[in-house]
Amino acid sequence: MDDGITDATIDGPKTSGRTRRGPAWQAIGILAELLITMAAICALYIVWQMWWTGVQAERTQVETREQVSWSDPSASGDTTIAEAQSGDAPVQPESARYGDLIAQLYVPRFGEGWQRNIVEGTDAEQLARHGLGHYQSTQMPGEVGNFAIAGHRSGYGEPLGDIDKLQEGDPIIIRTQDYWYVYTYKRYQIVVPTDVWVIAPDPENLGADPSKRLITLTTCEPKYTTATHRWIAWGELKYWAKVSDGIPQELSTTDSSGKVKFASTSSTEMSLPARIGSLQPYVVGALTAWAVFAIAAAVAWRWPLLADIRAGRRRRPDASLYGGIWRLMPGILPIRVLLTALLVLAAVGALFQWAFPWASANIPMLQQMSNYVAVQQ
Template identity: 65%
Template sequence: MKHVTSRGGRTKSALWTILGILAELMLTAAAICALYIAWQMWWTGVQSEHNQIETRQSVSWSDPGKSGNVTVAKAQQGDPPVQPQSATEGELIAQIYVPRFGSQWQRNLVEGTDLTQLNKHGLGHYTDSQMPGQVGNFAFAGHRNGYGQPLGDVDKLQEGDPIIVRTQDYWYVYHYTSYKIVLPTQTEVVAANPENPGATPTKRMLTMTTCEPKYSTPTHRWISYAEFSYWAKVSDGIPQELASQNANGTVKFVNNEQSSFLSSIDTLKPWIFGALAAYVIIFISAAVAWRWPYLADVRAGRRKKADFSLYGSLVRLQPGVLPIRLLLVLLLVFAAAASCFEWLFPWAASTIPMLQEMSNYTAI
């Protein structure tokens, strides 16, 4: 009877061990999925912000909002100058401001709409469309979700909302008019005359394209239209749409280009290697100071050997007392998660078909 009971107990223990391992594997898979969502919806935006700041710092554009005496630029009469006349792939064309998206919202606009530009540099200008201030259709694309979701709030735009374009020397102020939802094949929305494709354009229009729906595989495109209102000189100050005034009449630029600490991080490699280096140092120190007290207790019969589990075994195999062992495991987990952000998830988003469709918006 005693032998039968022991066998039944071992069978039951083995079953619970297997179930426990399966549960750990499922929790690990869920954690990886959660990390991927965090990477897609948050970390890609941090990287995009970093790249955009670097791009702005690389050009010699003045910053009218940082001067001691900020003024409202006078609206100019006559046809606006066209700037730039042309641009190379990836070159900074303008900075875009949309107050409806938030007082601190601004994005770079670079030449080109391939994934390199849209994923890393904010907004991308359709190379065949017109430039700011030009008669025709000044069109650009941007992500609606992930990569900083520059056009994530296009559905909040209201008729008359300003969309401000700043080039090196000029401000161009457009006002939002309407939107439509189209198929990706309907490329006429970025034609020089989207209202009557093929006809000679007579208006100065602005078109923004992004994906629809926002949170799933984009099957359509959300098209936002705006029309030109006026232009001003950067040397004269800032547009009234980007100005605020205090009780003393002092004019301030509402967008002060606040950036997060994380946007200063170019790569996670130093953090990954730093965590691994800290792990090695603490591991060796703990092994010298305490050795493996848990394993020693098991071998000496002072403690019952625990059932096998993935994470439990990982903790128990570390040297030192329990707080040190937990710290060592946390360092390994951090290094693994950061490695996913740095290498695994970018590879998956560009290689696995389903993730490609979900992660990478293709312009019209």
Template identity: 50%
Template sequence: MSDRERKKSKKPAHATQANHRVLNTALNVIGEVLITLAVLCALYIVWQLWWTGVEAEKTQISDKTTSSWSAPASNDGQTKVAQAKSADTAPIESGTWNYGDTIGKIYIPRFGQNWMRTIVEGTDSAQLNRHGLGHYHDTQKPGEVGNFAVAGHRAGYGEPLGNADKIAKGDYIIVRTQNYWYVYQYSSTEIVTPDRYDVVAPVPGHTGEKATERYITLTTCEPKYAEATHRLIVHGKLVSWSSVSDGVPSMLAQKTTSGRVTFTSDTTHSLSSRIPELSTVVLWLIVIYLVIYVAGAIAWRWPAMREYAQRPAERRIFSFYGWLMRMQSGIKPVRIVLVVLLFLIVAVFMFKWGYPWASLHIPYLQVSSNYVAVN
């Protein structure tokens, strides 16, 4: 082959550089898309396992029903320990509960001395996702002969029954209504398929049989962090009751170092539950972003855009994140702050509106929401 033919067969240098630039740009875009999807998925897990619990706790804190209830009896600032009375004489809270009404509170010391959740009427997602645990409407009241059955999430939404598999022999499950304490003691655990409605029958596991004892049944999903193909069922029996006006059950009483008896107040809540309403957070983040952006534009304009425009053409490889960084005003530290604020705005927006919508409309995410009521 002659020198002239070899020269003709070679591509011009600028053509090769252009091809490299296109390839690098494509790889950059693909990489950034994958990174973005990974971050969104990670944030969804945080939303599902943490933030839904924060919202559920906020809802329970603001429960107007329980906030108006009388505190357990005390004497000179020291909580009284109520005398346990026979389960056979347990009174039943008067009145009826409509869908969404607050029934009471549940305490399971195995989950922590300060652990408490609200129980409401109804077991659909609207109740379980916001209020803690839901009472099966066609089962008995707390303390009543028969089966007081409730459902709760095991993952996400505060995971009230996240550790249900750890309840063991000798553990207590305590329910408070407006006027009474009902103390149940754990009896057994079983794993069943969703069609086993007999687990919430008046006599658990025996449909049609007349009840002579007072039971409690907790239902939640199994397995914990996957599609809930089964249900984890926890059973207990009433062993005693007492009046709120007499104090608190001994299982919920604590002694301080000075020997005083105390009862953990229902106002003990996690720091995360004190986070302001997310719509307010988004608004403030946008205001802060605009203030810094305008200040940076006045003081320094857009130096990153000028620097990029002065680069040789072969060095201008498109990157979405690079473009986003260049679009911010000010010097590099200011631009970093602005990008971080944009990330926070998007994350808060997804927590407030994006992920709730996705969990309701994307089939796979509907499954991962872990609705746990026995069908």
């Protein structure tokens, strides 16, 4: 009895009935793949610029704090409120070398636990690594005159990303090795980059001898596009206090038992992404794992996908960049998926570690997107 199943059905080719596309359509398909690839790289660049540079800046800041012998206000479980001092404020540091950690900035308006390092110098290297830099031509914390700071508004941890949220009367707190300086936010102004008067000793009375102790924060405007202007925020010293006496009232909180706590996080606390450091070991590890699995798969299974195509069990595919890579992967389907994932991981790591930093530093359009914010002097 004929049961409807023949040898030809069992052993015959399993190709689909769809024919290959013509050369023009295949070329269009390859072009589409290239465009998708470029779009993915652009998206990854934005992730690198907006997030990964901040991760790197966080790691650098924690490492910088670990290298100095400053006390950690959050090290103990509870603390006290430092007595506000109204006399002439001490100046600290009196001088600093390029790249030195001179202070830390705390702005409660930017979020509980928010803090950033301030280093000496405002060039691109210091702002990219640390986020905030002190204009070397301006005064030091506590000094009569203007303690002026530059910082990124997007990328590199966007230390001044929320500067537009400041409200009159908000505290802006500077901590040096031994002193707290509590400034009060007064006002802001948007200027062009050539308006260097904003960091003068007394921006309101140019040329006059300064009589106030001011702080100035400068950053880019607008936030996410080419920085054509600068956002300037000014504050004035309200009081100073000794670090050895405790913490400012503005940085304190009280628990259920009435104990005073430091509202900021530990100065040596580092997020999980920031602990990764360099991506080079991960790129090398992914490529090494790929090589090991690829060799093992080639020995065990060879290239079954290519074998099916050559034997006619699969339709000869159209020309394709990604399809070609997929067909060159040895082994069975789960192994090919694993090998592809390892290649993608290595490629993304290489972009973050080498390609994007180089592009940001050397391609003019990307240099503008990096938002270097120092006022030209």
